[in-house]
Amino acid sequence: YANTSAAVKARADWLVTSSCALDIVRALKDAGQKILWAPDRHLGDYIRRETGADMVFWNGACIVHDEFKAFELEALKKEHPGAKVLVHPESPADVIALADAVGSTSAILKAAQTMDAQEFIVATDNGMMHKLRTLNPGKRFIEAPTAGNSATCKSCAHCPWMAMNGLAGVAQVLETGANAIHVDPAIIPRARLPIDRMLAFTAALKNGQPVAGLVPNMGAA
Missing domain, CATH: 3.40.50.10800 (NadA-like)
Incomplete structure:
Protein backbone atom coordinates (compact mmCIF):
# COMPACT_ATOMS: atom_id res chain seq x y z
CA TYR A 1 0.00 0.00 0.00
CA ALA A 2 1.25 3.53 -0.75
CA ASN A 3 1.09 4.60 2.92
CA THR A 4 4.30 2.78 3.81
CA SER A 5 7.98 3.61 4.22
CA ALA A 6 10.57 3.28 1.47
CA ALA A 7 12.02 0.28 3.33
CA VAL A 8 8.67 -1.53 3.13
CA LYS A 9 8.24 -0.61 -0.54
CA ALA A 10 11.68 -2.08 -1.23
CA ARG A 11 10.36 -5.47 -0.09
CA ALA A 12 7.23 -5.25 -2.26
CA ASP A 13 6.54 -6.53 -5.76
CA TRP A 14 3.71 -4.07 -6.33
CA LEU A 15 2.54 -0.76 -4.89
CA VAL A 16 -1.10 0.31 -4.91
CA THR A 17 -3.24 3.23 -3.82
CA SER A 18 -6.86 2.89 -2.76
CA SER A 19 -7.93 4.15 -6.19
CA CYS A 20 -6.04 1.56 -8.26
CA ALA A 21 -5.83 -1.40 -5.87
CA LEU A 22 -8.90 -3.20 -7.22
CA ASP A 23 -7.67 -3.12 -10.82
CA ILE A 24 -4.16 -4.30 -9.94
CA VAL A 25 -5.35 -7.09 -7.65
CA ARG A 26 -7.84 -8.28 -10.30
CA ALA A 27 -4.98 -8.52 -12.79
CA LEU A 28 -2.80 -10.41 -10.30
CA LYS A 29 -5.69 -12.79 -9.58
CA ASP A 30 -6.23 -13.39 -13.30
CA ALA A 31 -2.52 -14.24 -13.55
CA GLY A 32 -2.96 -16.85 -10.81
CA GLN A 33 -0.88 -15.03 -8.21
CA LYS A 34 -1.41 -15.21 -4.45
CA ILE A 35 -1.08 -11.89 -2.63
CA LEU A 36 0.51 -10.92 0.68
CA TRP A 37 -1.20 -7.61 1.42
CA ALA A 38 0.18 -4.96 3.77
CA PRO A 39 -0.48 -3.03 5.85
CA ASP A 40 -4.24 -2.23 5.98
CA ARG A 41 -6.30 -5.35 6.70
CA HIS A 42 -9.67 -3.63 6.15
CA LEU A 43 -8.77 -2.41 2.68
CA GLY A 44 -7.29 -5.81 1.88
CA ASP A 45 -10.43 -7.60 3.06
CA TYR A 46 -12.63 -5.30 0.96
CA ILE A 47 -10.49 -6.00 -2.11
CA ARG A 48 -10.58 -9.74 -1.48
CA ARG A 49 -14.38 -9.68 -1.25
CA GLU A 50 -14.65 -7.65 -4.45
CA THR A 51 -12.15 -9.65 -6.50
CA GLY A 52 -12.12 -13.15 -4.99
CA ALA A 53 -8.31 -13.03 -4.95
CA ASP A 54 -6.29 -15.37 -2.71
CA MET A 55 -4.90 -12.92 -0.14
CA VAL A 56 -3.08 -12.98 3.19
CA PHE A 57 -3.28 -9.81 5.30
CA TRP A 58 -0.85 -7.98 7.51
CA ASN A 59 -2.62 -7.08 10.75
CA GLY A 60 -2.53 -3.30 10.35
CA ALA A 61 -5.19 -0.60 10.14
CA CYS A 62 -5.62 3.15 9.75
CA ILE A 63 -6.14 4.74 13.18
CA VAL A 64 -8.93 6.90 11.74
CA CYS A 159 -5.62 11.95 11.71
CA PRO A 160 -3.13 13.79 13.96
CA TRP A 161 -0.26 13.02 11.60
CA MET A 162 -1.89 14.47 8.48
CA ALA A 163 -3.01 17.45 10.56
CA MET A 164 0.64 18.30 11.21
CA ASN A 165 0.89 19.43 7.58
CA GLY A 166 -0.09 23.05 7.00
CA LEU A 167 0.52 25.91 4.60
CA ALA A 168 2.98 27.60 6.95
CA GLY A 169 5.08 24.45 7.13
CA VAL A 170 5.01 23.98 3.36
CA ALA A 171 6.11 27.59 2.86
CA GLN A 172 8.95 27.15 5.35
CA VAL A 173 10.25 24.06 3.57
CA LEU A 174 10.09 25.77 0.16
CA GLU A 175 11.85 28.87 1.46
CA THR A 176 14.54 27.23 3.62
CA GLY A 177 14.93 23.67 2.39
CA ALA A 178 14.52 22.46 5.96
CA ASN A 179 13.30 19.00 7.01
CA ALA A 180 14.90 17.13 4.13
CA ILE A 181 14.01 13.44 4.00
CA HIS A 182 17.01 11.19 3.40
CA VAL A 183 16.46 7.70 2.02
CA ASP A 184 19.16 5.05 2.14
CA PRO A 185 20.64 4.97 -1.40
CA ALA A 186 20.69 1.17 -1.23
CA ILE A 187 16.90 1.12 -0.81
CA ILE A 188 15.94 3.58 -3.55
CA PRO A 189 16.25 1.30 -6.63
CA ARG A 190 14.30 -1.52 -4.97
CA ALA A 191 11.63 0.83 -3.59
CA ARG A 192 11.19 2.39 -7.01
CA LEU A 193 10.41 -0.91 -8.75
CA PRO A 194 6.88 -1.40 -7.34
CA ILE A 195 6.14 2.29 -7.86
CA ASP A 196 7.14 2.10 -11.52
CA ARG A 197 5.02 -1.02 -11.97
CA MET A 198 1.98 0.71 -10.55
CA LEU A 199 2.53 3.79 -12.73
CA ALA A 200 2.94 1.68 -15.88
CA PHE A 201 -0.19 -0.31 -15.05
CA THR A 202 -2.38 2.71 -14.32
CA ALA A 203 -1.09 4.55 -17.41
CA ALA A 204 -2.00 1.58 -19.60
CA LEU A 205 -5.40 1.33 -17.98
CA LYS A 206 -6.05 5.04 -18.48
CA ASN A 207 -5.03 4.87 -22.14
CA GLY A 208 -7.21 1.84 -22.83
CA GLN A 209 -4.23 -0.44 -23.43
CA PRO A 210 -4.13 -4.14 -22.42
CA VAL A 211 -2.91 -4.61 -18.85
CA ALA A 212 -3.00 -8.41 -18.55
CA GLY A 213 0.46 -8.73 -20.04
CA LEU A 214 1.98 -6.33 -17.54
CA VAL A 215 1.54 -8.73 -14.64
CA PRO A 216 3.58 -11.76 -15.81
CA ASN A 217 6.17 -9.42 -17.34
CA MET A 218 6.56 -7.60 -14.02
CA GLY A 219 6.99 -10.48 -11.64
CA ALA A 220 8.69 -10.60 -8.28
CA ALA A 221 11.42 -8.09 -7.53
Whole structure:
Protein backbone atom coordinates (compact mmCIF):
# COMPACT_ATOMS: atom_id res chain seq x y z
CA TYR A 1 0.00 0.00 0.00
CA ALA A 2 1.25 3.53 -0.75
CA ASN A 3 1.09 4.60 2.92
CA THR A 4 4.30 2.78 3.81
CA SER A 5 7.98 3.61 4.22
CA ALA A 6 10.57 3.28 1.47
CA ALA A 7 12.02 0.28 3.33
CA VAL A 8 8.67 -1.53 3.13
CA LYS A 9 8.24 -0.61 -0.54
CA ALA A 10 11.68 -2.08 -1.23
CA ARG A 11 10.36 -5.47 -0.09
CA ALA A 12 7.23 -5.25 -2.26
CA ASP A 13 6.54 -6.53 -5.76
CA TRP A 14 3.71 -4.07 -6.33
CA LEU A 15 2.54 -0.76 -4.89
CA VAL A 16 -1.10 0.31 -4.91
CA THR A 17 -3.24 3.23 -3.82
CA SER A 18 -6.86 2.89 -2.76
CA SER A 19 -7.93 4.15 -6.19
CA CYS A 20 -6.04 1.56 -8.26
CA ALA A 21 -5.83 -1.40 -5.87
CA LEU A 22 -8.90 -3.20 -7.22
CA ASP A 23 -7.67 -3.12 -10.82
CA ILE A 24 -4.16 -4.30 -9.94
CA VAL A 25 -5.35 -7.09 -7.65
CA ARG A 26 -7.84 -8.28 -10.30
CA ALA A 27 -4.98 -8.52 -12.79
CA LEU A 28 -2.80 -10.41 -10.30
CA LYS A 29 -5.69 -12.79 -9.58
CA ASP A 30 -6.23 -13.39 -13.30
CA ALA A 31 -2.52 -14.24 -13.55
CA GLY A 32 -2.96 -16.85 -10.81
CA GLN A 33 -0.88 -15.03 -8.21
CA LYS A 34 -1.41 -15.21 -4.45
CA ILE A 35 -1.08 -11.89 -2.63
CA LEU A 36 0.51 -10.92 0.68
CA TRP A 37 -1.20 -7.61 1.42
CA ALA A 38 0.18 -4.96 3.77
CA PRO A 39 -0.48 -3.03 5.85
CA ASP A 40 -4.24 -2.23 5.98
CA ARG A 41 -6.30 -5.35 6.70
CA HIS A 42 -9.67 -3.63 6.15
CA LEU A 43 -8.77 -2.41 2.68
CA GLY A 44 -7.29 -5.81 1.88
CA ASP A 45 -10.43 -7.60 3.06
CA TYR A 46 -12.63 -5.30 0.96
CA ILE A 47 -10.49 -6.00 -2.11
CA ARG A 48 -10.58 -9.74 -1.48
CA ARG A 49 -14.38 -9.68 -1.25
CA GLU A 50 -14.65 -7.65 -4.45
CA THR A 51 -12.15 -9.65 -6.50
CA GLY A 52 -12.12 -13.15 -4.99
CA ALA A 53 -8.31 -13.03 -4.95
CA ASP A 54 -6.29 -15.37 -2.71
CA MET A 55 -4.90 -12.92 -0.14
CA VAL A 56 -3.08 -12.98 3.19
CA PHE A 57 -3.28 -9.81 5.30
CA TRP A 58 -0.85 -7.98 7.51
CA ASN A 59 -2.62 -7.08 10.75
CA GLY A 60 -2.53 -3.30 10.35
CA ALA A 61 -5.19 -0.60 10.14
CA CYS A 62 -5.62 3.15 9.75
CA ILE A 63 -6.14 4.74 13.18
CA VAL A 64 -8.93 6.90 11.74
CA HIS A 65 -10.99 4.50 9.64
CA ASP A 66 -10.62 1.62 12.10
CA GLU A 67 -12.69 3.62 14.60
CA PHE A 68 -15.91 3.90 12.59
CA LYS A 69 -18.76 2.02 14.29
CA ALA A 70 -21.46 0.22 12.30
CA PHE A 71 -24.07 0.24 15.09
CA GLU A 72 -23.73 4.01 15.46
CA LEU A 73 -23.83 4.49 11.70
CA GLU A 74 -27.07 2.52 11.52
CA ALA A 75 -28.59 4.79 14.16
CA LEU A 76 -27.46 7.88 12.27
CA LYS A 77 -28.97 6.54 9.03
CA LYS A 78 -32.32 6.23 10.80
CA GLU A 79 -32.08 9.90 11.79
CA HIS A 80 -31.31 10.82 8.16
CA PRO A 81 -33.22 8.27 6.03
CA GLY A 82 -32.64 10.17 2.79
CA ALA A 83 -28.88 10.43 3.22
CA LYS A 84 -26.45 8.43 1.12
CA VAL A 85 -23.50 6.85 2.95
CA LEU A 86 -20.00 7.32 1.51
CA VAL A 87 -17.31 5.06 2.99
CA HIS A 88 -13.56 4.75 2.52
CA PRO A 89 -12.51 1.09 2.08
CA GLU A 90 -10.03 1.29 4.98
CA SER A 91 -13.12 1.07 7.22
CA PRO A 92 -14.28 -2.16 8.92
CA ALA A 93 -16.37 -4.58 6.84
CA ASP A 94 -19.59 -3.98 8.80
CA VAL A 95 -19.28 -0.24 8.11
CA ILE A 96 -18.61 -0.84 4.41
CA ALA A 97 -21.72 -3.05 4.29
CA LEU A 98 -23.85 0.01 5.11
CA ALA A 99 -22.40 2.15 2.31
CA ASP A 100 -24.14 3.44 -0.80
CA ALA A 101 -20.72 4.13 -2.32
CA VAL A 102 -17.27 2.82 -1.35
CA GLY A 103 -14.06 4.30 -2.66
CA SER A 104 -10.90 6.33 -2.35
CA THR A 105 -10.83 10.02 -1.52
CA SER A 106 -11.26 10.96 -5.18
CA ALA A 107 -14.08 8.42 -5.58
CA ILE A 108 -15.90 9.87 -2.57
CA LEU A 109 -15.60 13.36 -4.03
CA LYS A 110 -16.99 12.15 -7.36
CA ALA A 111 -19.85 10.25 -5.71
CA ALA A 112 -20.91 13.33 -3.75
CA GLN A 113 -21.06 15.34 -6.97
CA THR A 114 -22.87 12.76 -9.09
CA MET A 115 -25.22 10.86 -6.79
CA ASP A 116 -28.87 11.87 -6.67
CA ALA A 117 -29.01 13.04 -3.04
CA GLN A 118 -28.82 16.27 -1.08
CA GLU A 119 -27.53 14.75 2.15
CA PHE A 120 -24.54 12.47 2.76
CA ILE A 121 -23.01 10.66 5.71
CA VAL A 122 -19.25 10.46 5.19
CA ALA A 123 -16.99 7.81 6.75
CA THR A 124 -13.46 9.07 6.20
CA ASP A 125 -11.09 11.62 7.74
CA ASN A 126 -13.04 14.76 8.59
CA GLY A 127 -10.43 16.83 6.80
CA MET A 128 -12.40 15.90 3.66
CA MET A 129 -15.49 17.72 4.83
CA HIS A 130 -14.27 21.18 3.84
CA LYS A 131 -13.60 20.13 0.24
CA LEU A 132 -16.88 18.24 -0.02
CA ARG A 133 -18.82 21.27 1.18
CA THR A 134 -16.87 23.65 -1.03
CA LEU A 135 -17.50 21.59 -4.17
CA ASN A 136 -21.15 20.95 -3.29
CA PRO A 137 -22.52 24.13 -1.67
CA GLY A 138 -26.15 23.02 -1.92
CA LYS A 139 -25.62 19.67 -0.20
CA ARG A 140 -25.29 18.65 3.43
CA PHE A 141 -22.44 16.44 4.70
CA ILE A 142 -22.56 14.68 8.06
CA GLU A 143 -19.55 13.05 9.73
CA ALA A 144 -19.96 9.32 10.36
CA PRO A 145 -19.71 8.30 14.03
CA THR A 146 -16.52 6.80 15.43
CA ALA A 147 -17.67 6.09 19.00
CA GLY A 148 -20.59 5.14 21.23
CA ASN A 149 -22.79 7.29 23.43
CA SER A 150 -20.32 7.27 26.33
CA ALA A 151 -17.50 8.77 24.27
CA THR A 152 -16.31 12.36 24.58
CA CYS A 153 -16.94 12.91 20.88
CA LYS A 154 -19.20 11.07 18.45
CA SER A 155 -17.22 11.87 15.31
CA CYS A 156 -13.49 11.85 15.99
CA ALA A 157 -12.28 10.91 12.50
CA HIS A 158 -9.17 13.04 12.54
CA CYS A 159 -5.62 11.95 11.71
CA PRO A 160 -3.13 13.79 13.96
CA TRP A 161 -0.26 13.02 11.60
CA MET A 162 -1.89 14.47 8.48
CA ALA A 163 -3.01 17.45 10.56
CA MET A 164 0.64 18.30 11.21
CA ASN A 165 0.89 19.43 7.58
CA GLY A 166 -0.09 23.05 7.00
CA LEU A 167 0.52 25.91 4.60
CA ALA A 168 2.98 27.60 6.95
CA GLY A 169 5.08 24.45 7.13
CA VAL A 170 5.01 23.98 3.36
CA ALA A 171 6.11 27.59 2.86
CA GLN A 172 8.95 27.15 5.35
CA VAL A 173 10.25 24.06 3.57
CA LEU A 174 10.09 25.77 0.16
CA GLU A 175 11.85 28.87 1.46
CA THR A 176 14.54 27.23 3.62
CA GLY A 177 14.93 23.67 2.39
CA ALA A 178 14.52 22.46 5.96
CA ASN A 179 13.30 19.00 7.01
CA ALA A 180 14.90 17.13 4.13
CA ILE A 181 14.01 13.44 4.00
CA HIS A 182 17.01 11.19 3.40
CA VAL A 183 16.46 7.70 2.02
CA ASP A 184 19.16 5.05 2.14
CA PRO A 185 20.64 4.97 -1.40
CA ALA A 186 20.69 1.17 -1.23
CA ILE A 187 16.90 1.12 -0.81
CA ILE A 188 15.94 3.58 -3.55
CA PRO A 189 16.25 1.30 -6.63
CA ARG A 190 14.30 -1.52 -4.97
CA ALA A 191 11.63 0.83 -3.59
CA ARG A 192 11.19 2.39 -7.01
CA LEU A 193 10.41 -0.91 -8.75
CA PRO A 194 6.88 -1.40 -7.34
CA ILE A 195 6.14 2.29 -7.86
CA ASP A 196 7.14 2.10 -11.52
CA ARG A 197 5.02 -1.02 -11.97
CA MET A 198 1.98 0.71 -10.55
CA LEU A 199 2.53 3.79 -12.73
CA ALA A 200 2.94 1.68 -15.88
CA PHE A 201 -0.19 -0.31 -15.05
CA THR A 202 -2.38 2.71 -14.32
CA ALA A 203 -1.09 4.55 -17.41
CA ALA A 204 -2.00 1.58 -19.60
CA LEU A 205 -5.40 1.33 -17.98
CA LYS A 206 -6.05 5.04 -18.48
CA ASN A 207 -5.03 4.87 -22.14
CA GLY A 208 -7.21 1.84 -22.83
CA GLN A 209 -4.23 -0.44 -23.43
CA PRO A 210 -4.13 -4.14 -22.42
CA VAL A 211 -2.91 -4.61 -18.85
CA ALA A 212 -3.00 -8.41 -18.55
CA GLY A 213 0.46 -8.73 -20.04
CA LEU A 214 1.98 -6.33 -17.54
CA VAL A 215 1.54 -8.73 -14.64
CA PRO A 216 3.58 -11.76 -15.81
CA ASN A 217 6.17 -9.42 -17.34
CA MET A 218 6.56 -7.60 -14.02
CA GLY A 219 6.99 -10.48 -11.64
CA ALA A 220 8.69 -10.60 -8.28
CA ALA A 221 11.42 -8.09 -7.53
